[in-house]
Amino acid sequence: MSIKNILFKTLSWLQIPAWIRNNKPKQQIITVLSLHRINAEKDPVWQSVSPQNFKNLLRYVSQHYQVCHFRDIAGLINDKNNKRPLLVLSFDDGYADFMEFALPLLQKYQLKANHNLVYNCLEYQQTIWTQHFNQIFNHLYQQKTQTTVEWNGKNYLLADDKNWYGIYQQVFAAAMQTAANQRNEQIDLLLKRFNLAPLREKMMTWQDAKDCLHTGLVEIGSHTISHDILPSISNQEQLETEIYQSKQLIEEKLGEEISVFALPNGQNSPQITQMAEAAAYQFLLETGDRNEKWENIANQQLKILPRINVENEAESQIPLRVENVRGKIRSFFDKK
Secondary structure, eight states: OOHHHHHHHHHHHTTHHHHHHHTSOTTTEEEEEEEOOBSSOOOSSSOOBOHHHHHHHHHHHHHHOEEOOGGGHHHHHTOTTOOSOEEEEEEEEOBTHIIIIIHHHHHHHTOOEEEEEOHHHHHHOOOOHHHHHHHHHHHHHHHOOOEEEEETTEEEEEOSTTSHHHHHHHHHHHHHTSOHHHHHHHHHHHHHHTTOOOOOOOBOOHHHHHHHHHHTOEEEEEOOSSOOOGGGOOOHHHHHIIIIIHHHHHHHHHTSOOOEEEOGGGOOOHHHHHHHHHTTOSEEEOOOSOOEEHHHHTTOSSEEEOOEEOOOOOGGGHHHHHTTHHHHHHHHHHTO
């Protein structure tokens, strides 16, 4: 067991997460949890949260938090009758398993959630490029043979399964810096090299999105037109399409104002922030594994909020994740 895991277990045993939660300034700290897939499938690259672990998460947050939509925050901040800190369950991408596993549990516990949808996934059942990328490395993990992965003219040696994830992270970081056309070409070349047929992920439909809205529990946001990495886009018109047009088209299809914009893979820039504000979004969602004080963003037209990534963890680990103990410890070790 690693030093970090020993530390996590010790902090859990000492009930440090409960101490942190109980000492938060009530209502003023906004916690946003970032989720994607809820299903029982096994995936070495990107493990979904199992329905049971999602159920455990919902049970925990329902006991200790006021779970809300982004649009509810301002009102709840001023509600003296609300004694709990605020938390948003924020989903991205629009995978069909949300309808099968996540929504029924949200309805069971009557908990609200935000879901940020990719227009092309709803309209054309597009499979996001990261899924094809992960497919390649899942295949290489299963093969457990020495090979090289070429990206942008650089060869990455995959010696065995011990260095597999480290190489995956390196190539993924390079892919994030690659323009979409070139990125897709290189993914296609790797799929052909390893004789892999491209995945066809089942995504939510427009009717699914409407059904979510009709429950009153799901607040819809935009996650761009195509889930491209926005800072990698050099064409101004294309960037405007991802930010402005995704909002407009989703609003037209759903008849609902879209005020939340989630950045693909959390990648931001001053230009993107400026454009999101000009598009009249009210909330911009990044990554960062931290909370935010409402007083820091209350007067901003565009409120930028970090999100804490949720992983598939046992019930005992959920308080460490939600109270961001794990994030703080990870940041400490990363600086060493």
